[in-house]
Amino acid sequence: EDQVTQSPEALRLQEGESSSLNCSYTVSGLRGLFWYRQDPGKGPEFLFTLYSAGEEKEKERLKATLTKKESFLHITAPKPEDSATYLCAVQAGFTGGGNKLTFGTGTQLKVEL
């Protein structure tokens, strides 16, 4: 069974204090790893897709990296507007067809002034 574990569960940073969020996974044949941002009471907002080990993607203050066992979401000089829950999801060799996502429980990030 596919599993995704995110750590830490919650993270509090001061504005400008860089850090990393971790997503470790166990899947049967990784097709893609996805990062989403979710604000309270809203749907997840797509950030990145990574397909193979060694791949990196950047967007503003965020950078996502992928190894064969885990992914990191690096946040450089965060601002209060980066406060949200960050969700990691994997898409595996789903024999039932389609593109089912298996999610972790998320990291709740709070950035303070």
Add this chain to the structure above:
Amino acid sequence: ETGVTQSPTHLIKTRGQQVTLRCSSQSGHNTVSWYQQALGQGPQFIFQYYREEENGRGNFPPRFSGLQFPNYSSELNVNALELDDSALYLCASSPTGGRQETQYFGPGTRLLVL
């Protein structure tokens, strides 16, 4: 380009009732997936529809059922509601349902079962 929309935004039901949630996929997308997100948890896959056919199902009982229409909009129906069905129900669409495709989520419907 119109994103994924869902209705209603909030809903309150009592145990044993039935509910229908609706989703309109993003323009140009023919695949819709439904997820259930309990408070403090990640979304859990319920099922997916591709060109009006169910194309994969998660570990949810048969009282969770769905439909997809020719315009690719979709419904999620839940019968015999239980207290544990209280959650945020998310709809996501993707262009063709192919592997490695990104899924784009709607704002969700918050269901409370009393």
